[in-house]
Amino acid sequence: MADWSPTRYLQFTDERSRSFRDLIAHVAELPAFRDTAPSDVVDLGCGPGHLSGVLRSRWPEAAVTGVDSSPAMIARAREHDPGATYLEGDIGDYAAGRLEVTGADAVVSNAALQWVPEHRKLLPALRDTARRVFAFQVPGNHDAPSHLLLREVAAREPYASALGAPVARRATEDPLGYLDLLAGPGWTLDAWETTYTHLLQGPDPVLRWISATGAQPTLHALHDVDPALRERFEEEYGAALREAYPDRPYGTPLAFRRVFVVASRDPGAVADGR
Template sequence: MADWNPGAYLQYTDERSRPFTELVARVPGSPTTIVDLGCGPGHLTPVLRARWPEAHVTGVDASPAMIERAREADPGTEYVLADLSTDEHRADLVISNAALQWVPGHRDLLTTLADRAAQTFAFQVPGNHDAPSHRLLREVAARAPYADVVGPVERRATADPGEYLEILARPGWSVDAWETTYTHVLHGPDPVLRWISATGAQPTLQALEAKDPALRARFEEEFGAALRAAYPEHAHGTPLAFRRVFVVATRV
């Protein structure tokens, strides 16, 4: 797919940052080196610095636009452009927030990533692949004329906490796995469309844009109408339920 859009991604910074803050709070010990896999535009590095101000942080991301934005916003941190599936950085803490679901076969990669952590391997991934937002994305994209352009939209299914526990619970490791469903209250016109357009729907939208900008606009209108029906606006805003899965694996 084409590159990410840091500006669009940062529209809901508070909502997207909260799971990472809660993940970090469950990481034990005092790592002196940290690798953040899928660091995005670097907006979460301050969370790591607040918890471990003396640690050396390295951010890794496969998106040139995200790495460029991170380096501009935070020139004092090392940010590296690399594929998460092949990156070989080692650190006391290897951590990842809402990124591993984009790596094909990420379950098979988990023990390798954990082995690169001297103390702790921690990650969070979305668990909302069957939420209305994602079901509707697949349904609308499967209709003509979009299907001929984008093909079947992949169901990027992540595992349940128990499955991640089974993968990572090996001799010498203690694993804490859990899930949380957040109910974000979004505001403004078509907030769920804006949310998913910056993340899960981005490959679909980019493919349509490359074919014909008018086709993308038509898709957004159709998809947006379906999302408005699934996520009606209330006086207090538009509630968006978002399930996330967390894992903290620590050497013992």
């Protein structure tokens, strides 16, 4: 897939950032950090670095390291946020200890793990890199109209032949599924889900939203075959989205379900340095 576009991704910064703010607010109130702030934080899938300020506002003294596999995202983060350290690398490589950073008091991730192949298998290793807390959020909207329509339109001709394979459903677990995957001695777990209703503004806002994230691999693949084919697809897909997400006088509502998971080491395990 072609590289990500920080500019397109940041079109809906406030809406995309809300779940991360909610996650970090929850983490900051955990017993692990209520009295002693983390000395370092690793942000997996940090994107363009726009959320590092959220971490620093909570823990001003903590060293923040962002990890992302996108060269464009890392370049933008380094340019606009020199106060943090940014590493270009894969989350799987981080889990295997192949990056410069191997752990932190807090290891967090916002809407990134769903892009990692077989991310479920990596979760115990990712959890164990956290000295005190491992926390993440992933979208749980892969059966929402936006994604159902993406797969439906992409399955039509001429798009199906150009793509060569059906659009993958990037499934994530429900809260209970993640609890089953992360449960282990010395850990306390919490998991929940929230459906946000974002009010998007401007023309074709749902198309613009998903074109910067979930639809990007499909759009890039079609563009590589024929830019005109991508344009035709966007017109057809955009029309379907306008019907599924009708505009209202106050904006276009987009319901977006997200799943949150927090694993914190039990006090005895932290004291023992495990």
